[in-house]
Amino acid sequence: MIEAGDEGKSAVKASAGGGIGHRARLRQRLADGGPDALLDHELIEYLLALAIPRRDTKPLAKCLIGQFGTIGGVLTADWDALRAVDGLGETSIAALKTVQAAALRLLKEEATRGPVLASWQALLDYLRADMAHLTVERVRVLHLNARNMLIRDEHMGDGSIDQAAIYTREVIKQAMQLGSASLILVHNHPSGSPQPSKQDIAVTRQIIEAARPLGISVHDHIIIGADGHSSMRAMALI
Template identity: 45%
Template sequence: MKSSPSLATETKSHYEGHRQRLKDKFNTVGAAAFADYELLELLLFQVIPRSDTKPLAKALIDRFGGLLGVVAAPIPLLKEIKGVGDNVIHALKLQYAVIGRALKQDIHGKCVLQSWQQVIDYCTATMAYDDKEQLRLLYLDQKNQVLCDEIQQTGTVNHTPIYPREVMKRAFEVGASSLIMVHNHPSGDPTPSRADIDLTLKIQRIGNDLGVKLHDHVIIGKGRHSSLKSLGIL
């Protein structure tokens, strides 16, 4: 009488067959045919070699809302998810770094005012899911190409100290003709506060006096952004 396969063998066959089917599907039809959690599964295959990664992929998507939210999530929050260890965190953060680097390259060497959506995509990817407010400054040359892209200040969950004198001092150091200010609202709501508006107008006035034009101040939320220029404030 033949013995039945063990439960371990059945489980192994299940996830190995599933993995191969996903890989074959990706190689045949590409990413467009995949749900977000399935793409995340493929990534997790690389660091979790011997288990079913579908439950973890779904848990991560449910917790952080989408692929960008997963790879950009703060490490302490990722560690709260059962099954997320150091190797998973390393893979997710490496993926996040690659996304940020690729989007950053997209805006360099171009007139950013004519590549505005790429600027928004880059800032959203690198700032929207940060759990603290931060101020990014894009200093531009006379052709409105990026001379310098840097985080000048990092604050708390709802406040970033911004010093107009330091903003302009750095503009002169890099030889900028103009700049774009970008900061994030960790709450996810990009509506400008009264303080945001007052500070923007102050920096605009100082910049005009010094010959450094403020093109815009963009506030990044989760999946949304506000442009003070589009709102008619600048």
């Protein structure tokens, strides 16, 4: 495995006239044109160039896009999956994950700065950025107060490639401890399809029935997939 200090040593050095000039042109395009000025692989290429300054990072960037499908797939790939890519060391992986963390914080801030229900599209953008490309199912519960402000974004656990357990008792227990007035359930489908399964619907209805006597409402159950998202409320399933 190529470690941080070895990335530059083992890398193919960019020529002084070619590599440096190319990066300068990328930088200028970004400065002049903003986020849309560079293609996806060029954004990854320039980011990696900051972490591996003596290497031509274009082939590696194209390799990453090819392997993980999209720039979102690259940034959300887990550390071990990135570590398995020939040419990536700890420093370059950290650079990719730092960009992911910054993007998610920006999206979460936009989605939760006011009542969550009033920023629904911003919430969906945040959840899709965080969960659409995960390779295992992840369950989370958004706990809201009486003004629909986010109290806690609770990660309930991860499952296998196609199943994650969500326990009604644990959801209700946490809601009572936090004093939640309402909940939004969220999980992802690694298959890509956001369509709810019969089990998804059954579990959601169990949680609704358990929460109702306590005065806790369930606004929705959102399912995230690479192909989009679904809302059980919008589908009239709850």
